[in-house]
Amino acid sequence: MRRGMREVASAAGVSVSTVANVLNNPAVVAEGTRRRVEAAMDSVGFVRSGPARQLRGLPSRLVGSVTLDQANPFYAELNRGIEDHLDDAGCMLLTCSTDLRADKELRLLRLLEEQSPRGVIITPTGEEPQRLTAVVARGTPVVLLDARQNSLDLCAVAVDHVLGGRLAGEHLVRLGHRRVAFVTAGPDIEPVRQRHDGLRQALGGPPVEVRLAAAGFAEGTDAAVRALVEAADPPTAAVCVNDVVAVALIRGLQARGLRVPEDLSVVGYDDLPFAAHVRPALTTVRRPIRELGRIAAELLLDESAAGHRHRELVFAPELVTRATTVRVG
């Protein structure tokens, strides 16, 4: 069934080392022999064995990507960026989703390590790096995504979320908003806290905090929306932790007969492809998602290069003004 170098060798009437030479050192083999071997490869349907090469200690062509959820459009886009860069290098991407569960992350990292990948790009579920410490100690290169490097010395690709939160806040302040909510869903992981901090800086004080019950498009928004609009001194604007939450919020507001932006201005985060296409079009904070993935892949592949030095790249997000924010009295 599976034809290897041995089959090629016997079909071409040469030894396996000659076949190996054709593959790895073609200059050294005679023209005619080379042709014969190449023909034999075609006719037997030769497929080089990656596992065997790895066993010999050659660099693996596999790279792991550990995100929160590859179905989430943000991570899907990110993975595509990673894939694009890896593809140029003949490498392939193993994608996995942790669902923000530390135990699943741990298990996935183990599984990944067993494939002896060239490295792993990870959006960590938590800040404590114990899980990663072991992986790093065993020599698997790790690139952090959307997480600042901490005790571990690693390459990292990050976004300045403090700036992102500040951009959103300053925009609203410029429009005259004074009471502003920060709307999240799910746990307060580090990037979320940073956005919160930035927003607070811009407002000169803490925002009103609102938490939706789930991260999905329209799940569990009702209670949060009610809390938001029925507050004693209701906010006039809301900064959301991401575009998905923003859309869920807008939908919840509309369901209660409230208008965006007239009754509440809303700012998203990420500028996912759909952000420009919901109605009203979403004002949001953009980060260059695919580029983030590409750079992460680049850093990872560079780990194996001689004289590699770990680097941390921080991207600056930018405000994209659309139709969900307006000036307030």
Place this chain on the structure above:
Amino acid sequence: MRRGMREVASAAGVSVSTVANVLNNPAVVAEGTRRRVEAAMDSVGFVRSGPARQLRGLPSRLVGSVTLDQANPFYAELNRGIEDHLDDAGCMLLTCSTDLRADKELRLLRLLEEQSPRGVIITPTGEEPQRLTAVVARGTPVVLLDARQNSLDLCAVAVDHVLGGRLAGEHLVRLGHRRVAFVTAGPDIEPVRQRHDGLRQALGGPPVEVRLAAAGFAEGTDAAVRALVEAADPPTAAVCVNDVVAVALIRGLQARGLRVPEDLSVVGYDDLPFAAHVRPALTTVRRPIRELGRIAAELLLDESAAGHRHRELVFAPELVTRATTVRVG
């Protein structure tokens, strides 16, 4: 750096085969020895080598997924379904994107084969199965996704797109529409032709054909939109090849000052998560995307089971009526 069974063996003062027994046949090894070996595994940081196991002919834990574009929300969702089922079986997913290019597909299939995966789940770029024939002949299990099985005898997970097109068409006919357009982007691959056929059946005649310049959310819609609305006898409704195209169309219409659904009813396809959240909310044809992925993974893993018989599963899509379609004069 990387600690294997040998290191564990010497740390525990046993032979490698005893370590192997602890791993593969724990019942056979003495309680005390087992504990000693397990302790040694922990202390040296043992990671089992997948490549070495594969070399020995054990089943691979890698599965390839070849889609058009993993950043596309449809395929992202699909891959998540695949991942979920694979994860239960301790397998991992290699995702790659062909961008509908046959040459890239071919190259990716080669790369995948070199990893000797347990199998490959593929949304083929074209109908000619030559590329796949070779893969199948070499013994790699292949499951077709969104493609009917053809000359090759393979497992396949498909959606009845003729029915899908018909559902969209019948809905519009019920609303009194007579002139209906079919709006596509990109090449007419088989699933697209099937939707077209279904629509034609419902209409009792061919739809007006409109092709957007690109598949992206809002790219190149302008000319197509103009052609659509400036036709001598303009259609009153449009069935789109997918939700992304539908949103692009709606946006193009709105940009020209036309209203949906008053000036044109629009039907999408897929019911992607955002479909319910664009405004007006999209009437569309739903298929159970994640489930499709799960089943595909299930079929693939079953290929290695004794007595496996190839199966083709066809899912029926269903119409989801929202706000982009209305009754016409």
Place this chain on the structure above:
DNA sequence: GTGAAAGCGCTAACAA
């Protein structure tokens, strides 16, 4: 220019 041989980490059949 070509081939023989050793060994990567593991498993499985057999020996002790």
Place this chain on the structure above:
DNA sequence: TTGTTAGCGCTTTCAC
């Protein structure tokens, strides 16, 4: 109950 051994497909010296 544990150890010895051969070999999976490949690369890499080193001889020829």
